[in-house]
Amino acid sequence: MVPNPAVWQIPTGVRDVLPKEAQRRRCLEESLCGLFASWGYREIIPPSLEYYEQLKSSSAEEQLYKLIDPSGRILALRPDLTTPIARMVATHLSNDPLPIRLYYFGNAFRYEVTQAGRQREFHQAGVELIGAAGTGADAEAIALAVEAITLAGVADFQVGIGQVALTHGLLENAGVPQHLVKEFKWLMARKDYVALENRMSQLGLPRERTQEILEILSLRGGLEVLLEARALVRTPAMLRAIEDLEAVYQALEALGLAKAVFFDFSILRDLDYYTGIVFEGYAAGLGYPICGGGRYDRLLGKFGLDVPAVGFALGVDRLMQVLPSMDEEKIDVLIIGGSLPERLVEANRLRQQGLAVEVDILELSREEAMRYMTGKQIGQLIELGEVGEDA
Amino acid sequence: MPSNLLTIALPKGKLGAEAVALLGQAGLPTEGLETDSRQLLFDYPQEGYRYIICRPTDIPVYVDHGAAALGVVGKDTIEEAEPDVFELVDLKFGFCRFVVALPEAEAQAIMVDGKPDLRKLNHKRVASKFPRVAEKYFTSLGMQVEVIKLHGNIELAPRVGLAEMIVDIVSTGRTLKENQLVAVSDIFSATARLIANRVAYRMEYHRLEPLIQRLKQVVGNGG
The missing domain is CATH 3.40.190.10 (Periplasmic binding protein-like II)
Structure with a gap:
């Protein structure tokens, strides 16, 4: 194809956000800001670029956009905001009393090849609750995620909760060798139970253990599945993991949020990153999750501050896909006529009353102003002094 | 898009015909359902199902994006497309x-x-x-x-x-x-597999799970 010089193209995976869409997004972000602040969270703004070395441990190398700075060091665009925030907390906020509650809005960049519903530049809104282990923090993160999705206006959604410690325990207990754990978790995350069963019998692992794993992975529902899971777990650590989930559920129930969540032990999220509870938000009619999060107790330790943490991120672009469209905000008044200083003064007077006011800066005639107004949906025309009529 | 219908993507051709036979055995509505006609959409509003007929290589795409909740497709196509979907049942035909x-x-x-x-x-x-x-x-x-x-x-x-x-x-x-x-x-x-969209599987669990169990049973019984 001959390139068309009259069309300005943009790279694959980035998006133009025009005023109507931008207004919707701003509205959404403002209401989320209010929510996060009311739960005691403070905003934090990490840089877009970091040293590649510091990002590569928590991201797949081939997904990072890399650049070279003038001194020859390799930089990368942030693939998420959690890793830069972990670095910031470890370097700047390590003397703050724990827990530290932070929220953020920002774009992140990942070189994705074919994943459905994912742009290469995407927008996230999220929270990090740093320095608290235990069910209180887990419950707070999930409750806040449910509140955020509700506040955003998603009509029909569910949050699924898993626990990777349980999955680890199951595999360990079944005797899956350490170097194969990753492969097994990948099969679990895809619900490829056919391959899972085949691999386990190939390795000569006990059949009962295989059945237990398959049974736990197929559980899905409310409190009742935790009871069923109790009967299947064998180690004290796994039992504790289930008791913790019960405590989280009770907290959510007290908040009236239990109906919005379910347990599903095949939810594993990022395979190596999370260390405890994990969760994903799903909206009806959208093929990919709108929210994801969990406990990541090892990340801050990589930056020298060995404290636990839990958090989540909402996919702002994905949320926008399921939210109803909004009417564009109207301009209340257009001022024409008089002299420019007169128009400016009158405009300011009206703005102080809370109106959105446009000032004519093109010396429009009344007819021109009327035409302009219909195109722009401006509510009212105010005419100062004498205005020249079209001849 | 009628959101109350459960959408299943079926491949054109021989694999599709075998899939239709299997769905019929599992008790799903299949009367008049053909994978080789010009008709690409088959709705069964009474029973709550919609079938879409696609090229085999497109099935993972429809399911990955959630345009279909379930799909029947060869493992060969899955391996090539590497979609982010759940692979639920080995349907054992189309070897x-x-x-x-x-x-x-x-x-x-x-x-x-x-x-x-x-x-x-x-x-x-x-x-x-x-x-x-x-x-x-x-x-x-x-x-x-x-x-x-x-x-x-x-x-x-x-x-x-x-x-x-x-x-x-x-x-x-x-x-x-x-x-x-x-x-x-x-x-x-490779054989044919039943795949599911990640979100549909979790959001529509109570509608999908009995259906998946029935299909497993039919396949297990040598169907």
Whole structure:
């Protein structure tokens, strides 16, 4: 194809956000800001670029956009905001009393090849609750995620909760060798139970253990599945993991949020990153999750501050896909006529009353102003002094 | 889009016909459902189902994006497309093997102690409808090959000098024989699978799970 010089193209995976869409997004972000602040969270703004070395441990190398700075060091665009925030907390906020509650809005960049519903530049809104282990923090993160999705206006959604410690325990207990754990978790995350069963019998692992794993992975529902899971777990650590989930559920129930969540032990999220509870938000009619999060107790330790943490991120672009469209905000008044200083003064007077006011800066005639107004949906025309009529 | 209908993506052709038979046995509505007609949408509002008929290679796309909650597709297509979907049930029909095949004379030439030594094919050209599978396989052997993507009739390529070898799926092996080709290596075997969209599976769990169990039963009973 001959390139068309009259069309300005943009790279694959980035998006133009025009005023109507931008207004919707701003509205959404403002209401989320209010929510996060009311739960005691403070905003934090990490840089877009970091040293590649510091990002590569928590991201797949081939997904990072890399650049070279003038001194020859390799930089990368942030693939998420959690890793830069972990670095910031470890370097700047390590003397703050724990827990530290932070929220953020920002774009992140990942070189994705074919994943459905994912742009290469995407927008996230999220929270990090740093320095608290235990069910209180887990419950707070999930409750806040449910509140955020509700506040955003998603009509029909569910949050699924898993626990990777349980999955680890199951595999360990079944005797899956350490170097194969990753492969097994990948099969679990895809619900490829056919391959899972085949691999386990190939390795000569006990059949009962295989059945237990398959049974736990197929559980899905409310409190009742935790009871069923109790009967299947064998180690004290796994039992504790289930008791913790019960405590989280009770907290959510007290908040009236239990109906919005379910347990599903095949939810594993990022395979190596999370260390405890994990969760994903799903909206009806959208093929990919709108929210994801969990406990990541090892990340801050990589930056020298060995404290636990839990958090989540909402996919702002994905949320926008399921939210109803909004009417564009109207301009209340257009001022024409008089002299420019007169128009400016009158405009300011009206703005102080809370109106959105446009000032004519093109010396429009009344007819021109009327035409302009219909195109722009401006509510009212105010005419100062004498205005020249079209001849 | 009628959101109350459960959408299932079915492939055109033979695989689709077998899928329809299986769905029927599992108690789903299939009256008038055809995978080879011009009609691409079949709605059963009474029972709450919608079927869409797609090219086999498009099925993972519809399911990955959530346009269909479930899909029936060959493992071969899944391996090539690598979609982010749940692979729930081995439906056990549509058996085929992925093989590396060469013209008979060349197959003889790479034999060492009665076994083919693929390393002799390093830097050769391989024609395939499944470039990703081919690439991955040879990479796993530490080999480099030039993969040439074709859309059909792969067996023609070695005969006219487009490629030295092919990677293709075979079920009976007849096509290979007719074109004087010999399979020298099995990559893996494939059957049809039931796949599900990640979100639909979790949001529509109570509607999907009984259906999945019925399909498992039918397959398990040799259906």
